[in-house]
Amino acid sequence: MIFVRVVDSKLDKAIRVLKKKMDKEGVTSDLKKKRHFEKPSAQRRRKRAAAMRRRRRDQSSH
Secondary structure, three states: OOOOOOOOOOHHHHHHHHHHHHHHHOHHHHHHHHOOOOOHHHHHHHHHHHHHHHHHHHHHHO
């Protein structure tokens, strides 16, 4: 559960903080993924591609 404290009726700032916290925890990306059904084969393909990107990034940094 994400909590944001509103101080001195600064609602705009509280909304920005909430959005930043949601992005950090991956809530928005999770909602985007679950908006449409993804076939299991497409899910595996996406995860495999992400793993390859991570591996290439890690190898290039060493």
